[in-house]
Amino acid sequence: MRRLRILLKYAHPEVTHKLAHIAMKYLTPTHDLSEPHVETELLGIKFRCPVGVGAGIDKNGDLIRTFQATGAGFHVIGSVLLRRREGNPHPRLYRYPERLAMINAMGLPSKGVKYVLQNINKINIKTNLIVNIAGFDIGEFVSLCKIFDKVDKVKVIELNISCPQYRGIDLHEPDLLEKLLTMVREVTSKPLLVKIRPRNIDIRKIVHICESFKNVGLTISNSFPVKASFLSSGIGGVSGLPLYKLVCKLIKLVRDISDIDVVACGGVFTSRQVIELMKMFKVSLVQVVTAIAYEGPFAIMRIVRDLESQYQ
Numbered sequence: 001m002r003r004l005r006i007l008l009k010y011a012h013p014e015v016t017h018k019l020a021h022i023a024m025k026y027l028t029p030t031h032d033l034s035e036p037h038v039e040t041e042l043l044g045i046k047f048r049c050p051v052g053v054g055a056g057i058d059k060n061g062d063l064i065r066t067f068q069a070t071g072a073g074f075h076v077i078g079s080v081l082l083r084r085r086e087g088n089p090h091p092r093l094y095r096y097p098e099r100l101a102m103i104n105a106m107g108l109p110s111k112g113v114k115y116v117l118q119n120i121n122k123i124n125i126k127t128n129l130i131v132n133i134a135g136f137d138i139g140e141f142v143s144l145c146k147i148f149d150k151v152d153k154v155k156v157i158e159l160n161i162s163c164p165q166y167r168g169i170d171l172h173e174p175d176l177l178e179k180l181l182t183m184v185r186e187v188t189s190k191p192l193l194v195k196i197r198p199r200n201i202d203i204r205k206i207v208h209i210c211e212s213f214k215n216v217g218l219t220i221s222n223s224f225p226v227k228a229s230f231l232s233s234g235i236g237g238v239s240g241l242p243l244y245k246l247v248c249k250l251i252k253l254v255r256d257i258s259d260i261d262v263v264a265c266g267g268v269f270t271s272r273q274v275i276e277l278m279k280m281f282k283v284s285l286v287q288v289v290t291a292i293a294y295e296g297p298f299a300i301m302r303i304v305r306d307l308e309s310q311y312q
């Protein structure tokens, strides 16, 4: 097991990405999902455990069963796009194992919403399913919300307005965000999360707008954009440990003005961080991504196990 972890940490990123996907499909359950563990609540929905998989690991819903077996309290699929999209050419992923960080410029590859719906329909889902959607204009977000509104298994829709690869309109702009939420609310009353970037935003205005709609929370945050000439698109998003302090700082700013529901995402590798985020910053859920990219589903198993032992 230790050798496998070391391999996942240091091998070529695209290779480990594929290997991890294959390995994850064959993982066997370790948790009795009927037992409550560390209960929490987001936008009126109860969660058995606050820790789960964030967007980017299971873009198309191929790994729902695998992560249900890790004890995760929820599972995020996505980003899901309306139509199939290849994403950026390689290289599009770079790892910094010593810093527990990554830079990615995947470019939103997706097998499209039809494929995702087939996966959701064929699986007996025992966890709270969150679908993260992305679009290149407001109309695409609205179309996806209309589709997922009719899918009972989807409990929450997360709007990814913060992909570092977006060009053109910036949905963090208050007027555009208000327009997006107004139009989305015309097609769905499901709980919504707005996933924002960690820098260069007017967080007060964003919070104010989200609070003016019913059942809308924030996911803080996506990776932060940097120039990356070694990646095909020239721009990448930094994720992993360097993001943690930035995320805490931003959530603190939100907490100074509001008790809006917040999902934390960025640089979480340990149960100690989860407890800090829950106790100090009153977050409802914690999403994990880069830790899984390095360790596979073992990351979630380890964090959940440690968390449970501290809550007993």
Ligand SMILES: Cc1cc2nc3c(=O)[nH]c(=O)nc-3n(C[C@H](O)[C@H](O)[C@H](O)COP(=O)(O)O)c2cc1C
Pocket: 054, 055, 056, 057, 059, 078, 079, 102, 104, 106, 108, 132, 160, 195, 221, 222, 223, 238, 239, 240, 241, 243, 265, 266, 267, 268, 287, 288, 289, 290, 291, 293
């Ligand atoms: C390889 C990779 C792919 C990602 N893809 C998506 C995505 O499709 N949609 C999205 O909203 N965020 C995506 N993210 C961002 C993560 O969901 C998360 O916000 C960010 O990586 C910070 O969390 P972490 O430090 O735990 O990785 C991706 C991140 C990585 C590393």
